[in-house]
Amino acid sequence: MKYVSLVRHLVCTAALFAIAGAGMTAQRGIGVARTPLGDGPWVFDTAEQHKVRAVIVTKGLANPWSLAFLPTGEQLVTERSGKLRIIRNGVLDPQPIAGVPPSKMQRLGGLMDVVLHPRFSDNRLVYLTYSKPGEKDLIATALGRGTWNGSALTNFQELFVVEPWWDGQGGAASRIAFGGDGMLYMTTGASVANMKDAQDPSHHKGKVLRLRDDGTVPPDNPFVGRPGHKPEIYSLGHRNQLGLAIHPQTGAVWSNENGPNGGDEINVILPGRNYGWPDVSLGRSYEGPWQGRFAKEGIEAPLVYWMPSIAVSGMAFYTGDRFPAWRGNVFVGALRFGEIAQTGHLQRVVFNERGEEMRREMLLTELRQRIRDVREGPDGLLYLLTDENPGALLRLEPTP
Amino acid sequence: MKYVSLVRHLVCTAALFAIAGAGMTAQRGIGVARTPLGDGPWVFDTAEQHKVRAVIVTKGLANPWSLAFLPTGEQLVTERSGKLRIIRNGVLDPQPIAGVPPSKMQRLGGLMDVVLHPRFSDNRLVYLTYSKPGEKDLIATALGRGTWNGSALTNFQELFVVEPWWDGQGGAASRIAFGGDGMLYMTTGASVANMKDAQDPSHHKGKVLRLRDDGTVPPDNPFVGRPGHKPEIYSLGHRNQLGLAIHPQTGAVWSNENGPNGGDEINVILPGRNYGWPDVSLGRSYEGPWQGRFAKEGIEAPLVYWMPSIAVSGMAFYTGDRFPAWRGNVFVGALRFGEIAQTGHLQRVVFNERGEEMRREMLLTELRQRIRDVREGPDGLLYLLTDENPGALLRLEPTP
Numbered sequence: 188m189k190y191v192s193l194v195r196h197l198v199c200t201a202a203l204f205a206i207a208g209a210g211m212t213a214q215r216g217i218g219v220a221r222t223p224l225g226d227g228p229w230v231f232d233t234a235e236q237h238k239v240r241a242v243i244v245t246k247g248l249a250n251p252w253s254l255a256f257l258p259t260g261e262q263l264v265t266e267r268s269g270k271l272r273i274i275r276n277g278v279l280d281p282q283p284i285a286g287v288p289p290s291k292m293q294r295l296g297g298l299m300d301v302v303l304h305p306r307f308s309d310n311r312l313v314y315l316t317y318s319k320p321g322e323k324d325l326i327a328t329a330l331g332r333g334t335w336n337g338s339a340l341t342n343f344q345e346l347f348v349v350e351p352w353w354d355g356q357g358g359a360a361s362r363i364a365f366g367g368d369g370m371l372y373m374t375t376g377a378s379v380a381n382m383k384d385a386q387d388p389s390h391h392k393g394k395v396l397r398l399r400d401d402g403t404v405p406p407d408n409p410f411v412g413r414p415g416h417k418p419e420i421y422s423l424g425h426r427n428q429l430g431l432a433i434h435p436q437t438g439a440v441w442s443n444e445n446g447p448n449g450g451d452e453i454n455v456i457l458p459g460r461n462y463g464w465p466d467v468s469l470g471r472s473y474e475g476p477w478q479g480r481f482a483k484e485g486i487e488a489p490l491v492y493w494m495p496s497i498a499v500s501g502m503a504f505y506t507g508d509r510f511p512a513w514r515g516n517v518f519v520g521a522l523r524f525g526e527i528a529q530t531g532h533l534q535r536v537v538f539n540e541r542g543e544e545m546r547r548e549m550l551l552t553e554l555r556q557r558i559r560d561v562r563e564g565p566d567g568l569l570y571l572l573t574d575e576n577p578g579a580l581l582r583l584e585p586t587p
Numbered sequence: 588m589k590y591v592s593l594v595r596h597l598v599c600t601a602a603l604f605a606i607a608g609a610g611m612t613a614q615r616g617i618g619v620a621r622t623p624l625g626d627g628p629w630v631f632d633t634a635e636q637h638k639v640r641a642v643i644v645t646k647g648l649a650n651p652w653s654l655a656f657l658p659t660g661e662q663l664v665t666e667r668s669g670k671l672r673i674i675r676n677g678v679l680d681p682q683p684i685a686g687v688p689p690s691k692m693q694r695l696g697g698l699m700d701v702v703l704h705p706r707f708s709d710n711r712l713v714y715l716t717y718s719k720p721g722e723k724d725l726i727a728t729a730l731g732r733g734t735w736n737g738s739a740l741t742n743f744q745e746l747f748v749v750e751p752w753w754d755g756q757g758g759a760a761s762r763i764a765f766g767g768d769g770m771l772y773m774t775t776g777a778s779v780a781n782m783k784d785a786q787d788p789s790h791h792k793g794k795v796l797r798l799r800d801d802g803t804v805p806p807d808n809p810f811v812g813r814p815g816h817k818p819e820i821y822s823l824g825h826r827n828q829l830g831l832a833i834h835p836q837t838g839a840v841w842s843n844e845n846g847p848n849g850g851d852e853i854n855v856i857l858p859g860r861n862y863g864w865p866d867v868s869l870g871r872s873y874e875g876p877w878q879g880r881f882a883k884e885g886i887e888a889p890l891v892y893w894m895p896s897i898a899v900s901g902m903a904f905y906t907g908d909r910f911p912a913w914r915g916n917v918f919v920g921a922l923r924f925g926e927i928a929q930t931g932h933l934q935r936v937v938f939n940e941r942g943e944e945m946r947r948e949m950l951l952t953e954l955r956q957r958i959r960d961v962r963e964g965p966d967g968l969l970y971l972l973t974d975e976n977p978g979a980l981l982r983l984e985p986t987p
């Protein structure tokens with residue numbers, strides 16, 4: 188008799204809390220599957236690119252969240268517990284990088300995104316987002332930057348702190364990306380206790396913010412000077428945004444966010460627009476009723492959505508030449524695979540010339556790893572972080 | 588190096604046409620994965636029922652479509668090519684059953700559903716739906732019944748023929764089920780060339796019909812006596828319905844249908860209601876644009892939907908006692924697994940006490956088989972048909 192073991196071991200309820208985007212309930216954690224990653228490499232047949240190989244760069248990470256490629260070839264990786272790590276020539280330095288601000292791994296928060304300034308070669312600025320610890324177990328999402336001196340961050344400055352502080356339950360994620368206009372786009376999530384904050388322009392939460400590289404407000408932001416509106420707001424009505432990428436041709440800002448029980452989305456972010464959370468959603472609430480209406484006048488519809496949720500995470504456009512059949516596709520990390528077996532995969536989304544979705548492909552399902560982030564390397568290969576502990580950096584490459 | 592082969596062999600374009608519900612384009616067939624079924628049995632760990640075993644009853648079927656359990660223990664199975672087969676004591680009779688009407692396997696049509704009369708023990712009536720061959724390569728969906736004499740159907744009568752005849756491209760599927768009211772519910776699909784037929788009450792296509800057991804119109808049907816309305820119509824606005832099941836407690840009629848590029852649905856069918864196809868849909872068209880609006884006043888929202896499509900097929904409520912954790916759940920066959928790797932699985936949907944969806948589980952994904960139908964046997968076990976050639980009847984049972 189063959190034994191196909193899907194559930195290698197059940198994870199405890201505490202770990203389940205970190206599974207999806209936000210606001211997981213105990214109910215969601217029924218019989219969750221987790222599979223330890225082997226040593227690889229693995230070769231996968233895929234639909235359009237045919238054979239691709241997944242190679243482990245390192246397995247020594249703890250819940251890695253994001254990575255950035257230094258022009259000198261090293262990779263910077265954030266760990267949600269608060270450490271910034273560096274991989275040199277494929278070897279993970281056992282010492283974390285000094286000069287990183289204090290952060291707190293609370294609920295789904297912690298140390299999150301790491302992004303280089305577009306003129307990094309000149310100014311050596313590294314940007315981080317993180318949950319800043321406060322009083323009475325409150326946290327706030329913060330943005331800061333430090334200067335890379337070749338081995339550490341120096342002169343780290345906090346640039347912006349999201350109002351209000353909260354207990355961290357809900358949309359703790361904060362991605363950042365520099366747009367084609369040189370501005371810094373920063374996502375903030377809605378809390379579970381105050382979901383309506385996402386619709387409230389006097390709060391920063393549940394928004395995409397647009398900032399100058401020093402954290403100040405660009406004067407051409409859509410709500411500048413409007414009473415009752417935070418001037419940093421670029422768009423509103425978001426839940427927990429775990430992926431942010433700039434379209435390589437149009438410069439448009441694409442963000443993805445987790446729905447509750449269904450309704451994960453990719454949105455094209457336009458100035459001053461409302462994306463509907465929590466009133467308009469294509470998902471159900473965790474308790475069963477529909478979250479709200481599927482659509483509403485004045486609310487932007489998603490470009491791509493998922494039902495059931497796959498707990499979308501890091502997102503990247505593929506622009507390289509190592510996977511010719513994948514050029515122009517969007518890759519999205521998934522923290523889930525089906526609604527109950529809580530392990531993830533990588534998803535590929537194909538668009539037509541009008542930017543409309545044509546089809547999707549699930550990749551690396553057999554590995555059953557939660558994929559937290561996906562990035563294209565300067566070598567044209569794809570790099571993936573698994574949200575596990577131990578967690579891995581994987582490289583996807585064509586077979587010879 | 589490990590080699591994880593997802594694509595064991597590519598199927599030819601001709602075979603791809605039969606993959607999903609309706610109207611497949613060549614584009615959809617990119618690099619399709621098909622895996623021959625091994626000999627089993629297989630044991631799977633699942634989220635709530637834990638270990639279950641899948642056993643092959645027979646692998647000698649060709650694109651089986653539906654099955655019915657005779658009170659004497661045998662199983663009747665339709666093959667889409669037009670044969671009705673019988674399995675006695677787990678052995679497939681090599682001889683097809685005599686007395687079955689001529690049918691034509693054209694596009695997605697052929698011999699389809701097989702259902703026993705609710706008073707079969709008295710009247711021994713077996714109902715079939717099938718694509719009736721006509722002139723100039725036209726077909727029509729037909730309903731008929733014959734009398735089971737223990738080894739063959741006798742006195743087969745055509746009871747009802749769906750208007751109009753067409754080329755078979757699109758919603759060819761026709762499921763039937765006897766409701767709690769003793770009436771026979773019959774699904775019909777919309778053609779690709781004339782999708783709007785689903786909204787046209789003067790056509791039978793793209794509807795759920797309600798008939799007496801002799802194929803005539805019950806006088807309390809919602810559109811009886813209304814000019815321009817076919818009196819058989821019970822609900823309208825459907826695409827291609829591949830699953831139909833009666834709720835074991837409420838007697839409600841549940842139907843599922845395939846969306847185009849996303850937007851598969853389960854609907855609770857109510858008299859005189861409109862389910863929106865092709866104007867209201869949660870999917871995109873194959874060419875990329877949204878099919879229509881997500882929602883509209885006066886159009887019934889689905890109870891469950893999928894994005895991307897899994898190509899939903901046969902559907903059953905589980906009511907038995909062999910899988911206690913699954914009681915009250917709905918099982919749906921899936922002809923796909925992701926948008927590109929075109930192999931299927933079994934999906935389980937869990938509802939709360941208000942009938943709202945709580946979560947889903949993908950089962951048997953490793954087998955990578957297109958699951959055409961799922962039924963609960965009189966023994967409380969689940970039986971699955973794989974839409975393959977050779978195709979199998981599988982039995983799902985708890986491990987000892």
